[in-house]
Amino acid sequence: MTNTTILQKCLPDFGKELIAEIEKFGIIKPFPDNEFIVKQGQLIRYLPIVLEGNVKAYSEEDGVQFLLYFIQQGASCIFSFVHLFNQNPIDFSAISEGKSTILLIPIDKAKEWLIRYPSFNTLIINEFQKHYNDLLHTTKQIICYKLEDRLWDYLKTKAKISGTNELAISHQSIADDLGTTREVISRLMKKIELDEKVIQNNRKIKLLTSDF
Known part of the structure; x- marks a missing residue:
């Protein structure tokens, strides 16, 4: 081209x-x-x-x-x-x-x-x-949202701009973007996974929704 x-x-x-x-x-x-x-x-x-x-x-x-x-x-x-x-x-x-x-x-x-x-x-x-x-x-x-809500919004935004619901992104990278620690993100990701919003496997995060 x-x-x-x-x-x-x-x-x-x-x-x-x-x-x-x-x-x-x-x-x-x-x-x-x-x-x-x-x-x-x-x-x-x-x-x-x-x-x-x-x-x-x-x-x-x-x-x-x-x-x-x-x-x-x-x-x-x-x-x-x-x-x-x-x-x-x-x-x-x-x-x-x-x-x-x-x-x-x-x-x-x-x-x-x-x-x-x-x-x-x-x-x-x-x-x-x-x-x-x-x-x-x-x-x-x-100011208004809990970190869990910000995390979920972040994941949906990443999925939207990348055009896929499967993200190859580390917890540390997410923590850097959201200004927190990897441990906090790992804990919140586990909660989101238990809520059946995502699946985590082999350092990949798959969103179980098309709402992005």
Whole structure:
């Protein structure tokens, strides 16, 4: 599949002129599983847009990692937008979940295209709204929901974005995303399993529901 085909498939609202600009100045880069796309403390040089696969955005404070949201095909990161207009080190990381293909747009071009191309500006605004809502949902969960409810919501979200009800994910990875310990997650996973919501086998978690 050519770069033009990939871009047209993943960014169908962009016209031929903008696609040509992206091919000229952008970088399409494959990332293996669990590789940093951007890392907390760095300076932003590119605006990343996910073309294929999934990306996890998270922040870390005092050694505690906390999931912000997931980024899927045709989307970018709200925190990257913020850093388009300043040179401060970023306060989040983005890491590939499975094999992913990322479009990296130089910051100066991203600023230029915001003005020149309404379709690019629309993408930025829509993604800002979506991830703003994601963050509100995360905040509401922390304040209002029990950890068990957050865990179940997390598992359903993972199943939805991966397109399968069988997840190859460790208790430690879940604990890192939810800002707790592996022991707590293991205890809650056992309870969810006894409630017949999941089956755990060979380091895999199978959700016994299609409600995701």
